[in-house]
Structure formats: structure tokens, C-alpha cells
Amino acid sequence: MRITKILITTLMSIITVSNANAQQKLNSEIEKKIDVLMAKMTIEEKVGQMNQYNGFWDVTGPAPVGGTAEQKYENIKKGLVGSMLTVRGVKEVKAVQKIAVEQTRLGIPLIIGFDVIHGYKTLSPIPLAEAASWDLAAIEKSAEVAASEAAASGINWTFGPMMDISRDARWGRVMEGAGEDPYLGSKIAVARVKGFQGDNSFKSPLRIAASAKHFAGYGFVVAGLEYNASEIGSNTLYNQVLPPFKAAVDTGLRTVMTSFNTINGIPASADKYLLKETLKNKWGFSGFVISDWASIREMIPWGYSKDEKSAAISAVEAGTDMDMEGGIYVPHLIELMKQGKVDQKYVDDAVRRILRVKYELGLFDNPYRFLDEKREKEVIGSKANHEAVLDMAKKSIVLLKNEKQLLPLKKSGQKILLLGTLASSKNSPLGSWRIASDNNTAVSVLEGLKNYTGNTLNFVEGPKLTTEEPTFLTEVKYNTTDKSGLEEAKQAAKSADVIIMVLGEHSFSTGEARSRTDINLPGLQEEFLKEIYKINPNIVLVLNNGRPLSINWASENIPAIVEAWHLGTESGNAVAQVLYGDYNPSGKLPMTFPRNVGQIPIYYNNYSTGRYTDKDNNVFWSHYSDAEKTPLYPFGFGLSYTTFDYSDFKINKKSFAKGENIQVSVTLKNTGKYEGKEVVQLYIQDEFASVARPVKELKAFELVNLKPDESKTVSFPITEKELGFYNNQGDFVVEPGSFKIMVGGNSQDLKIIEAELL
Template identity: 60%
Template structure:
């Protein structure tokens, strides 16, 4: 069960932001909300989306989700499912074909108001008109345009830029990164280093198999070192398919000897591990968040002979890599970066791009910490009252802290936060301004994402221990200082109560500013 305060404060805000930004279509989901499948949920589709938010685009069902309300135990047959979906506000049926079969009869029987059908049709045709499809039904099927646009220099440059910005530096002990551009013997180990399909991910639409730049290909742009590759071990044992389970290599370690021998004779090892791109996406949940198959064994075998390791992680979800964090000096989270993957990673490895990415989710130390997130609520016993006392909210065999918190990400340079100021003019103009000075204290030019979090200390509905309310990216030269200013308004300081009403209450707030959700620099104010 999800209460209205949780729905409005946590779940709906991203969707509301897209509606405000002018998105023209929403898709209802497969899951249910408080016992009612989203496809048949009038509160979500009509009351909130179309009425409260004044959304004037259209809602499309997820693939077959109208028919799936039967398996949910909500509709007894296809006709009833079509009735529930149409009345709830699902304007377009994708792949159930139940509207085609039953809507006319439902209208004639008075079970679906014809005005609702008119509204759905009007919404769909309006979006088609906005797209210019009435003037040219084949506007987006132009083969000449396709040849000019797909794979163009402009698009490749944009894809490369997005990929570089997405990389997160998780660890860089003793500044092993960036790598020197000459005079080193570098071992590259791991099947994913030579994979031209996995970086494309799962939902890659019409992307061609083998069309991504692999890391090995990206490294060829750097010729000053001797770079040698050994696979070490396969991640998968069969070719992947969108609709089939991925077969993981669970026992073949026959390539370990070659990889370990290479690592032993090298100055630095780049080991590329993680999930195959097809392990993420719909129907791809995992109960174990460690490195799949024999990859952890490979990592530890290489570590025994060479400690100078850069771990490059490909994955579509947070992984539990506590051993790697404790032992591997440098770790790069590179996700599945798309067609320019190898070029982006290589540019970061050799310092032509200083990583600035931040984690959009929390990484656990152990899968048993999941669910784990930064904006949790305090219990009545949040802290240890005395050494070894058990009566507080904690694990007896694991810290409460994550491996890497939300918003976390390092740079090749370092940043210092200071001179935090709060200008509280809420009583006059409903604003609180928070400013902080950020100085680049390292030797590289770099970008930093300053993050502001608040805590409403006492409220009629308990609030999270921290909530992200602002962030801004700045770029600083070495020794340069800039001031970043955030403005908090009623939108940031208020919240939805259990009746679904947005309220702003007088009270005390803590404010935190820093480089992640664990920011320590803090102040307070009262409204």
C-alpha cells in the first residue's frame, strides 16, 4: 500500500515535472497501485494526470497491459478489462486489441460514455496534428533524412559527450588515474573490453549488433603505451536475445592463466567487468548483486599478482562490490554508454576528460541492505545509545551506511566547500537563499555538481532525514573559487500531507551543501 503522502512526495514529482515540461504522451504501467492496476486506475490517469495537472496529451497502455488486468485478478474477461481501461483514462490500447473488439459494444450498452471515447480520439489526433502528420503522414519515414542524420558527426559528437558526462569515478587511491600516455605496459583484461554489442544495452531499438565502439578500439587512439589484451573469462556463454534469458559463464576459468600472466608482466591493469547489456531491462531482475559468473574470481586472481588495477564497471544497476572497494585502487562506473562507449571510457582513463558524473542511486555494501536510499525517515531510535547496546535501528552484522551514497562521484581534482551563508527572507518574499563558495584545490581543471539538501526537523507528517532540493554544475580552474547560490521557495520547503494537499508549515530546517547526499557543511533556518 502506498499512502497519498508517499505517492505525492516521492513517486509523482518526476512525472509532474515531465508534464510541466510539455511531454505529449504518458504510458500507464504494468503494476498495480493500492490494489488497482495502473491501466485501470482512474485516480492516476483522470483525476491526477488529466484534471489536476491539466495534461492535454494522451495516455497509451503498456504492451498488452489492458488484457493483463485479467491475470491481475481485476477484470474477469477482455470486455471488462476494456471497460475499466477506457473509463479510467487509457486513451490508446497497445497490443491488447481489446478496444477494437469491445469498445463499440461497451458504448452501445452504456458502460462507457461516448464522451470519453471522443476525448481519447481528440487527444490522439491533437498530438498527431502537432507532429505534422496531417500534412505529411510519412514525415518521419524519410529515407534520405535517415541517411543524413543517423550516424552523423553531429550525433556521434553528442553521444560521446553524453557518455563522458555519465561516467562516475568511484575510487582513485594514490591518483592511479588518469593513466600516463606513454612508457607503460598496460594489460586490458575482461570480455566486456572487446564487446561491441553489450554497451548498447537492452532497449536499444534499431541499433545494429556490434555497432558500438569497444574499449579496446577506443584505446587504440592512445599509442604511447604498449597495450595488450587477454579475455580472462567470458561473461556469457551464448548469444543474447531481447526476449530470452542471458546464459552466464558460471564455471569456465580456462582463460585465467593467460590473463594472470599478462597482468604479472604489466605496469597497470585495466580490468573490465560487470553485467552484459542484456542483463538489464524488463524482466531482468537479479537476486545477487555481485559480479556475474566467474568475474569476481578473475578479479581476485589478477589482484594477487598486480595491485595497480583500474576496475571499469559495466552495469545497468547498482552492484555490491564491497571487496573491490576495499582492495582495488581505482574504480570507474561506466554503465552501458551506447555507441561511443569505448571512446568515452578511453578519454576518461587517459585524462582527456575529467569525470564529473554523480550516482543517481545508492550503491549497497550488501544485497541484504536493499532497499537502501538516502532520503529515508528516522526511526524513534536512530542512534546507538551506548557502546554495544542493541536497542537502536541497525543491522547486527552490517553497517547501515551504503557503499557509495546517492549523488557521489569523484574527480581527478579536489574541491573544497566553505563560507556557507543563509539569507532568510521568507517572511517578506517567501524565499531563502543559500550560498556556498567552492574552490578547486587540485591541479586539474574540473567540473563539480554542488548539491543542496534540507531536513524539515518537525512536521505534521514526518519528513526524510535529507531531501535534494537543488544542484548546480560549475567548472573551475585550479585554485579558482566560485560562489553558488540556491533559492528555496515554498515549492522546495513544502510537502504533501496524507490527504494529498500541498502545505507549507512554519518550523525549523537544516540545510546541507556538498558533493553528495552525505554533505557535512550545514546551517539552519526557521520559517
């Protein structure tokens, strides 16, 4: 046995070295090809590679005449365009690619980008919901499904995943990220990049290049207000904001997108420290950087650049390689280079990076490798893809409360009343950021529950959620006056055994440009909930939302609460299977739920402040005089239909030297009646350091499945990686001192062991 293991280890080492050598040889060949191509390119053609246009006409139809569209069309033929975005479908992409490849002097193919955020046509849960699964394999699979459908439609580059850490539920784009924690966010960032890019060889035409966004600090916009400035210190930048991006780069990420915000008064697209010194030089990033939509142009209204020419200079010298729909580089860089006002080395570096990714994607070998109509029909909407997103949706659901044994529902003999506009919606559950998907294609909760025929199911809508059906481009107008349907719902509630109320926010209340100052249940929903509760308190509240909500009254009074987010195409099936117990919920919150908006920003890895604490560890006077300081639901929280017990938490040595690893372990036991999963979470506090450290930080976790009465010992190694942090110069340091090591099922309920690094 031992000899076999040695042989396997040796063989794997040989394969690894062989693969590394093959990749190194391929990279060298690509660089030589780039050298040859760039020697042939004019200044105009080089700058053209740095220009990205949004789709602007029916490519398979007649060429546009007049206006901006005609100019863009002519620029493609002149070789002045390196990329297109939002052109999708094999026929459309093939038509525009043929222009670039067959009608330009050098035939350089376009790279086709698209916002593939949580699926293409078949939608997974929104990213924040996926993060609640803490299931990295499932998240990677979800990204793989999204990549396969996008690639089958001719797209080879996604503007995702979003890696912005955020503590502010007012910001609409929290739905697009992984929550508030940099460790969990880093793990999820890696999983998503792997899902999109595979092993980075792009041998499969169903893998696409990923783009980490928004670099950097966009999740910390002031007041959660879209497109705002970000006010953060270096400690927050290095320890909270940058780790997911660094992890993605180390995984082989191919592109990075700049953010809209400023840090220290500098717009991200002109931030030399972030883009050049940190990303490209210190981290060794070899891919290319693209601006967010027109963000180079927007440096003018920011008051940073006086005109388009100065914006172009600032962006290219900072390391922004491609201009997304800004119209800045092509009109001005060519002239500025000829005048000697922009050094050609900046443009050459940008073009080399862009061409490198195009070569890696195989676009020069075959510009049409992503364009197969048969594959498009076979892959998009396949049964396997639907099964994958259903699995992801079930794993994303978080059980917040379950009293009176309302859940799981009995399979027969119950009168079930279903209430709420969102219960029958086939549109809102799809979530925000789903521009390639078709409206009204989600399985509604009503449809999902109808699959279970043992109970009597009655549906009453109650007061409408909105005054009109919103779209991605319109503001959501919630109904605040029309109580039609309330009396019918109240009458139906009298005879129901269990009432399921699906409440929350419409998905178009979340996403880009969807900031909110009120994170309570909008419209008449809380009043609706209270009125039904007066008649029949046996209520299961199913939440549909894209951000943490303030649900204080519901949390105090409603016996069962299920956080079901916006779960995508298979939403209703996932909810029904969880409510009926065919899937035991295992999700944990990736973001703290506040009691009210006044607590925001609220997060678990806070600081203790300099004031002393009382016997209950409350900081003296550092509190709100009108509300509890604690969260409604903490980070990492989530219940199950079964129960778990943590015991025998121990460490193999309490004092250890620098460079020496230690091991902690805990025994987890399923003490309930159902098989279930638990996310065992490890937190560490560095009690004394050269800079103040948070009261706790997530450093490891493991998703454990146990049958009733089954136990497992879960072990975590603790190395310098878990004990260290970034100082204010951005250097990773490990300092001797005292540490608290904590383990438990959420960030509040933890067992503690003391340890010391000598």
C-alpha cells in the same frame, strides 16, 4: 545599459505574449477541426483511433493472407487502427501510412510509435548513466539526437522517457530511469521531454511526441520483480513517484503510458484516481494516455476484470485512451457503446485527445512529413550525432575510487594490460533497450585504448563472461565453471605496470524482465579479480553495468574504480579519454550503491525512525547485525582527478516569514592540479511537520567548472517550493518550523545551517 536592459526585457515580454497568443489561436483552430472531423466519424471509426497494433508483416511486401496479420491489415483499411508501433524506416512507414490515408473513408493518418529509450541507431548511454552526469543540457541534447534519428526513419512518437523513481537495484528497469531521487528525476524528465519535443510546436520534422512512463509507481514493484504489484503509501506516491510526471506535464508532455503494476489492488490502466482525477483533471493534461503492451487485457489475470468486456469498460472509463496491442477496444467497445453499457462521452474524450496530438504533429497537414529518404540517410549515424553521444558518454562516467595515483594513466612509458570479455565487446556496451540499433556497433574499450599509442597495450580476455552470446530475448547464462584463460591472464599480469579490468554485467542482464536477486559481479569475475590482485595490485576496475552493484571486496582492495555503465555507441572512446585524463570525470551517482542485496531498498532520503540516536547519529538498534547499515557509495557521490573545497557556507537570514525568500551561498575552490567539474548539491530537512519528513531531500544543484586554484561562490534561493511537501491528500503545503539546510558534494558529506520559517 539600464535602458537597453529594459528595452530587451520589454521586447521579450512582447514576444512571449505574441507567441502565447499565436499558440492559443492555433489550439482553437485545431479544436474546431477536431469538431468537424468527429462529426463525420462513425462509432467504429472512433474506436479505431483508440487501437494500436504492433508491426506484423513486411509492409512493402505482399499483403498477409490468413491469421491475425491479415485481420490487422484489413482493420487498417477499415479505419479501425489509430496507431502502429515498431514499424520503422521511411519505406515501411510510408507504405502503412498510405493505407491509412489513401484507402480509408476519412483518411485519418496513423501516429507511429517506437521505444526510443537512449537513442535510435546511434546510441547514447543508458538513461541511468546519463542521470549520473547531472548535466541537464547534455541530457536534453541526447534526447534531441535520439528524436532526430527516430523522426528521420518515419517515427513520430517515442515511448519514453521513463520517469519511474526506484530504490531497488534488483529491478532490471532501473537502467531505464533517472535513479532514486524525485527532484533530480523531475529535472531530467523535463530535459528529456524538451529534447524529444522541442518547444512543443513540432515545426521541425525532427521532433517527436514523448510519452511519460510508467504511470504510476512501477519503480516500487514488490521485491524488484517485473510486472509485480506496488505497495506504496500516499506519502510516497505524492512525494516520490508523481513529481517527475507532474514536471513533464507542466512542460507540455503530449502522451502518458500506464504501468503494469497495481496500486491498492487497482491495475494502473483502470485507475480513475491517477488517470482521470489527478492527471487529466487536477494537472490539466491535454494529451492522451496509452496502455503499456496488452496491459488492459492483463487486468483479467490480475483478477480485476472477469473478461475482456469488463476490462474494456474499466480502462476507458478510467481514462486509458489507446489500447496498445491488447485487442480489447475494437472487438468490444463498439458493441458496448451500441448496447449503452459505455457512455459515448468516454470514447469521444479519448478520440479528441488522440486527434489533437495528431494535428499538433502536423500529420493532417502532411501525413508524409516525417517520410523523407534523403533526410533519413543524412541524419541517421551522422558525425554530429556521434560527437553528441560521445560527449554524453564521457559526462556519464563516475570515478568511485582513485588511490596510488593510478589515474589518469600516463600517456607514455607504461605497460598496460587489459583484461576481461567486456573489454573487447562491441555488443554489451550498447546497453539494453536498443531495438533499432545494430549489434556489435559499439566502440569497445580495447578499440578506444588503441587510439593511445604511447604505451604498450596487451589484451588478454581471461575466463569468458558468458557461456554463449545472449540476445534481447534470451536469459544471460554466466560462465561459472570454465576458467580457461585465467592462467594466461595471471602470467601477463606479472609484467604490467597498470592492469585495466573491465568487469560487470552483460547489458541484457538489465532492462525489462531482467530482475536479479544477486547484484554481485556475476560468474567468475570476482574470483578473476582476486586472482589477478594477488599477482599485481595495480588494478583499475572499469565497471560495465546497468544497475548499482555490490562490490564490497573490490571497493576495499582495488585502488581505482571507474563506473562506466553501458555507454552506448561511443563507449570505448569515452572510457579511454577518461582513463587517460583527456576528460576529467565529473559524474555523480543517481542511485545508492548497497553493500549487499539485503540492504535493498536503500536510499539517501530515508526516515530517522522513532528510536533515539547515539553520539554518531546511529539509530539505536535500527541496524543490521551482520553488516554495516551505511551504503557502499551514497547517492550523489563521485570523485574527480582534482579536489574541491567547500567553505564560507552562509545564509542571508536565519529567520524568515512565509512568502519571504532567503539565499544561501557557499564558496567552492578547486584545490587540485586539474581543471574539473563539481556538482554542488543542496539538501533540506524539514525537522518537524504534520507528517514525518525524510532526513534530507535534494532541492537544488549546480554543475560548476573550475580551473586549478579557481574559486566560485555558488548561491541558491530557497523559496516555499523548496520548503514545502505534499500531504497525504496530495495537496502541496508549506508549514512553519525548523529546517536544516545542507550543502556538499554528495548526500553524506555536507555542511549544515539551521533556519526557521516563522
